Amino acid sequence: MKEYIYSISDIEMGRGDITDDFSDDQAVAEFLEKIITDHAAEQPSPKITLVLNGDIFDFLKMEYKGELPYLITEDISLWKLEEVFKTHPGVFKAMKKFLDAHSHTNIHFVIGNHDSDIAWPSLQERIKQELGNQDRVTFDYWYKNGPVHAEHGHLQDPVFMHRTHRPIITHKKKKILNLPWGAYVCFTELVDFKKKYPKEEQYFPHEQATKANRKNKQYEKDGKKMLFGAATKLLVKRITNPGNPNYRVPYIAVMKHIAKHGFEFVDDHKLIESRIKKITQTYPDKQIILLGHAHLFNKVRHGDQTILITDTWRDEFDLTKNGAKKPKTYARVALENGTIQSADIHTFQK
Numbered sequence: 001m002k003e004y005i006y007s008i009s010d011i012e013m014g015r016g017d018i019t020d021d022f023s024d025d026q027a028v029a030e031f032l033e034k035i036i037t038d039h040a041a042e043q044p045s046p047k048i049t050l051v052l053n054g055d056i057f058d059f060l061k062m063e064y065k066g067e068l069p070y071l072i073t074e075d076i077s078l079w080k081l082e083e084v085f086k087t088h089p090g091v092f093k094a095m096k097k098f099l100d101a102h103s104h105t106n107i108h109f110v111i112g113n114h115d116s117d118i119a120w121p122s123l124q125e126r127i128k129q130e131l132g133n134q135d136r137v138t139f140d141y142w143y144k145n146g147p148v149h150a151e152h153g154h155l156q157d158p159v160f161m162h163r164t165h166r167p168i169i170t171h172k173k174k175k176i177l178n179l180p181w182g183a184y185v186c187f188t189e190l191v192d193f194k195k196k197y198p199k200e201e202q203y204f205p206h207e208q209a210t211k212a213n214r215k216n217k218q219y220e221k222d223g224k225k226m227l228f229g230a231a232t233k234l235l236v237k238r239i240t241n242p243g244n245p246n247y248r249v250p251y252i253a254v255m256k257h258i259a260k261h262g263f264e265f266v267d268d269h270k271l272i273e274s275r276i277k278k279i280t281q282t283y284p285d286k287q288i289i290l291l292g293h294a295h296l297f298n299k300v301r302h303g304d305q306t307i308l309i310t311d312t313w314r315d316e317f318d319l320t321k322n323g324a325k326k327p328k329t330y331a332r333v334a335l336e337n338g339t340i341q342s343a344d345i346h347t348f349q350k
């Protein structure tokens, strides 16, 4: 039996305000239509799984009623989800159409660091309902299918590594999301910074963008102030709120990271190699590993393993190409009776 796995990541749909970096609903719709058309002639109709490999929603940069609470209850997450449905209806219509096309299509949501909120069962139910109550919609931190393994990529990142075995905790008698410390930094510092400089972090490569931004003294000053503010606040809160798990820092992982990479925590181009090494060591028997998170695209061979990294679908601009909007990329894996036939990264063209 023939089977295809398509993977895209990092759409980062928000609520249409200044922190929502996604504006290409139509591209997602056309991509899903193309998948169906490309396989329409095949008989028997193959199984097709769309892996939405994390950060499909951007709950992390989203304000809740004008505020940025960091103790995220189920009600807050549900409110944020409805905002995304309202803002990007075309995407969900397209997903529903993809599922309705025939009975062999599936959508699997991998949970990323921008959409940890999907861990709430009520959010999963609401998403399923939006897509027509399909039992072919599934959720997890991974996608596992024979020789293929997909995960978002944040579980190798010390800033956003998530306790997947304990995504929801009780704090002061309230159920809240058990978020990594990077999320706390986002809620308290990064979002304000992003609102002040909404375009700056959309430019790549990182080094060139930093150099260009350096001309803007205020940007550099504010950036340093933000990082210093985040570090001090985190340290103080850690001591004054010992019972609050949201201030926990994985110190061992962070120290190991600093020993290896210095204080470089954000430049994925520099960090990706060691993340690939980690994941191939964790899953040595997987032939194909699909990743997102890094906002770059690449096909990497590591021994007899192939790692396919998909780029973001949000608005980002490439300084090596005169600031042109980055192309949308996807991974495609073809299997026959559980054996890999092909696996590659592609650029989506209408």
Ligand SMILES: [Mn+2]
Residues within 6 Å of the ligand: 054, 055, 112, 113, 114, 152, 154, 292, 293, 294
């Ligand atoms: Mn991510």
